[in-house]
Amino acid sequence: MATLTKPKLQGKRHRLAKPELLAPAGSLEKLKFAVHYGADAVYIGGQKYGLRSNADNFSFEEMKEGVEFANRYGAKVFVATNIYAHNEDIEGLEDYLRSLEEAGIAAIIAADPAVIETAQRVAPGLEVHLSTQQSTLNWQAVKFWKDEGLPRVVLARETSLEEIAEIKLHVDIEIEAFVHGAMCSSFSGRCVLSNHFTDRDSNRGGCCQSCRWKYDLFVDEGAPAYAPEDDKFTMGSKDLCMIEHLPGLIEVGVDSFKIEGRMKSLHYVATVVGVYRQAIDAYFADPEGYELKPQWLEEINKAANRPLNTGFFFDTPGAEDHIYEPEDKAAPYDFAGVVMAYDESTGVATIQQRNHFKPGQEVEFVGPNGTFFKQTVGDLTDEAGLALDAARHPLQLIRMRTGQSVKPMDMMRKRTVK
Amino acid sequence: MAATKRTELLTTAASMEELRRLAEAGADAFAVGESRYAVRMAGEFDLGMIREAVAFAKPRGVRIYAAVNNLIDNALLPQLPAYLRALDEAGVDAVIFGDPAVLAVARSEGLTIGLHWNAEMTSTNYATANYWGRRGAMRVVLARELNMEQVIDFKANTGLEVQVQVHGMTNIYHSKRSLIHSYAEHQQRSGKEAELKEHADGRGMESGLYLIEVERPDERFPIYEDANGTHMMSSDDICMLESLHELLEPGIDSVKIEGLLKPTAYNEAVVRAYRAVMDAYYADPEGYRFRDEWLDPIRELQDPHRELSFGFFYKEQVY
Missing domain, CATH: 3.20.20.380 (Copper homeostasis (CutC) domain)
Known part of the structure; x- marks a missing residue:
């Protein structure tokens, strides 16, 4: 060996x-x-x-x-x-x-x-x-x-x-x-930044991600290495x-x-x-x-x-x-709903709302094994069949027609509105 | 028995010169090493210097501990057996380790050298210390993030020697990345000139670089790079001088003064002050009272931008 x-x-x-x-x-x-x-x-x-x-x-x-x-x-x-x-x-x-x-x-x-x-x-x-x-x-x-x-x-x-x-x-x-x-x-x-900055113990679950905060780097007695408007130091x-x-x-x-x-x-x-x-x-x-x-x-x-x-x-x-520039935290797509059921005979899916969506919006359906398609949101109704102008209540069950057949636990996402 | 055994005053040394002066000032033991095998040493002590340190220390009853405490990668493994044998032959009193590879190699080489387990931030409970004790460690070096109650509880529940830092700065973040270099490169790419560039190699321990977090303008966190990555240090210096008896009473086996990034004159004053307190305590443990003027020589030389604090000894942390 x-x-x-x-x-x-x-x-x-x-x-x-x-x-x-x-x-x-x-x-x-x-x-x-x-x-x-x-x-x-x-x-x-x-x-x-x-x-x-x-x-x-x-x-x-x-x-x-x-x-x-x-x-x-x-x-x-x-x-x-x-x-x-x-x-x-x-x-x-x-x-x-x-x-x-x-x-x-x-x-x-x-x-x-x-x-x-x-x-x-x-x-x-x-x-x-x-x-x-x-x-x-x-x-x-x-x-x-x-x-x-x-x-x-x-x-x-x-x-x-x-x-x-x-x-x-x-x-x-x-x-x-x-x-x-x-x-x-x-x-x-090997990091106790949180302990020092906030008295929270990093190694017992208290990490507050101080490594992602912004710092100024100084060279010896009081001289900053860069101008205040420059990108800050960060880990x-x-x-x-x-x-x-x-x-x-x-x-x-x-x-x-x-x-x-x-x-x-x-x-x-x-x-x-x-x-x-x-x-x-x-x-x-x-x-x-x-x-x-x-x-x-x-x-x-x-x-x-x-x-x-x-x-x-x-x-x-x-x-x-490393990420020196300001972080753009938003993902380009938002999770909008989860498929709960699908009726093959009518092509209508029951979707649990996870974020606001409304007719006319472009959405994507994704499932396991790479199943994927895009469509425009059509008419929406609630469970009782009442027409809705938008799905605005968290976890509300919404009925809508889908472009292809979908399965429970498929996800619907929409483009993030900027 | 605990009453007769005196607590050891351990410190660091950046050079043979500093080692001699701090021994003179009253240090009982030194932790030394070189950055290939050890992390955050006050100075580089190669094997030759370690031998010299042992030769100086032995006749004076001073102990030399060699640090082999870095996070070891595959590339270092082939050199480890010979290095540990050489330290043993040099007559060091113990090897300080964190990585189990050191334990495994010491075992397979059949070395009987003393082993001090030091995992820095992660030496946090006595059950784990005892685990390493059963695998050959004779001493545990406690995390600096423990409070006094936990330190005393630790000592009461382990048969291992217990060492705790009582003075100086502590490491609060260690990355393998070259973060200062990367930052300077990023700025250069965006066309920013900086003083940093003029110090061609100005990212090491001597560079005097420090960070200030945007929301905490009064705290300066020293930062430097070396072969082991980037090290960020605390903005305050622990100083347990006035509470030292709380550690001497329960028989903590070793108290450490960290001399990293400090001038020798400062470390000398600190060692003297702790020696004086310990001598006064042992002369009459019952009648011992701290005298505030014992702190004066430290206060005089203390960097005005660095607070003398009790570290985490009297703090409650949440998680």
């Missing part, structure tokens, strides 16, 4: 098994959509021990329902228990982990050895996956965690494709890597998107492709999951003939709310990978 040379990135590795597509789910509804749009596994947060204290985290009841739903699709549910615990957090941990096991959760994602060890002892039915919060970059560390009984390591986002290949050559373990979504620009876990990073480079990720042997975003919208999660699902399936249907489809990028851009890049996979990010 000691004489191993540089891993061959060029020569294609034969992969029999598809990598897992792992999606975030900030709520039960998002879980259902992520699974329906093609995720092999979803990760969620419970009421405690997770790093997104602001997300709508799952109760045990919701977890059970989520697991049941996911299992119908053959999908798994993981729970992020990825805080760095403080002494007082340890109490209650055992019961919490046992409850996760009972709820049918397949794995926890943990960073703190106190959590890892407790899970192995009290809830052996739970797999333990090492969180990216451990900032694992090298194969010796990966091997250490394998020897500790962990079947999977989520690598640091700072790991390159070449380094992943080398890790896979040295250690037989599942490797999970982020392929899409927002990134900490710091090493994960804010563009978002990761590896859709154009999936074959490389597949061929080095990444076992799980992870999408970030437990705080992201249902529309975002379903759209991004749908695209990666199609790309992975297309690759495995014909690895030699695989080509990126332009509509995949278009779809991703319809959900993206930040400019995209490839993180550390090919090189350390530079000037072009």
Whole structure:
């Protein structure tokens, strides 16, 4: 093993098994959509021990329902228990982990050895996956965690494709890597900006994204480096998107492709999951003939709310990978409704309103597996058949004729009005 | 037994010269290292200098700890066994580590050298410290974001030696990216000239660069770049001098003065002040009272733009 040379990135590795597509789910509804749009596994947060204290985290009841739903699709549910615990957090941990096991959760994602060890002892039915919060970059560390009984390591986002290949050559373990979504620009876990600015503990879920705030850079005693009207300093990073480079990720042997975003919208999660699902399936249907489809990028851009890049996979990010200009947060498309039912005989769909829409507007219908069409909104009625001039009530059930047949859980989106 | 064991006064050194002066001022131990293996050292100590430091320290009963605490990538792994062996042979008293790779290599090399577990922000509970203890660590270096109650609770629940920082700045953000370089490049592309350009290599520790967040005009956050990425530091300096006895009483094993980005004269005054407080405390623990004038030499040399604070020792944080 000691004489191993540089891993061959060029020569294609034969992969029999598809990598897992792992999606975030900030709520039960998002879980259902992520699974329906093609995720092999979803990760969620419970009421405690997770790093997104602001997300709508799952109760045990919701977890059970989520697991049941996911299992119908053959999908798994993981729970992020990825805080760095403080002494007082340890109490209650055992019961919490046992409850996760009972709820049918397949794995926890943990960073703190106190959590890892407790899970192995009290809830052996739970797999333990090492969180990216451990900032694992090298194969010796990966091997250490394998020897500790962990079947999977989520690598640091700072790991390159070449380094992943080398890790896979040295250690037989599942490797999970982020392929899409927002990134900490710091090493994960090595940032306490929120603690210093707002007394909120970043490593226990209190992150307030101070890295995306604006700063002035000063050179020595009081001289600002740039004029006040110039772009400010920031650590804010563009978002990761590896859709154009999936074959490389597949061929080095990444076992799980992870999408970030437990705080992201249902529309975002379903759209991004749908695209990666199609790309992975297309690759495995014909690895030699695989080509990126332009509509995949278009779809991703319809959900993206930040400019995209490839993180550390090919090189350390530079000037072009940060967001110095004011952020245009609005995605170009808005989620407008969800199909609840469709009547084949009349061509009328029942749509649950998720945003204002009205007759005459251009909308798109999207479903899993890349189903897609555009149409103009025609006449609208409510459930009782009363004509409406617009769908303006959240969650109201609306009837409208669709250009093609649609299925429950298809999404309707409209162009963002600027 | 706890009453007889005295707390160690640990500090850093940017050079052999500073190390000698701070030992003279009363430091019991030093953390040194080089940026290839260690992160945020006050200065570069290569193997030769570490040997020199050990030779100086040993006869004086002063301890030298070598930091091998950076986030290790594959490329560094082949050099790790020889480096750890060399540190062991040099006679350092312990190796400071964060990455499990160091533990694994020390084990496979059969080294018996002491290991101090220091994961900076993420050393937050005693169960985890004990986990590393069972795998060979003899000391845990606590996160600076803990409060006094948590520190004392930590000590009460671990058999490991407990070290905590009591003075100086702390790292609050570490990125692998070259953020200052990227920012300067971005400005250059938009046609902006800047003083930054004239300091051709002016992004390192000596550059004096700092950030001010738009909403917090009075706080200056030092920032610098090196081989390990970009480091942003706290805008205040922890100073626990007047509360030091609260850490000496429960028998915290080591208190650290961080000398990073400070002049030697300042560090010397700080070490002297802490030495004086510790000596006074141990001379008569029952009758010990803090005297405000002990702080004066530090106040005199303190950068007026940097507040002396209690860090997170007396703060409640939410999440």
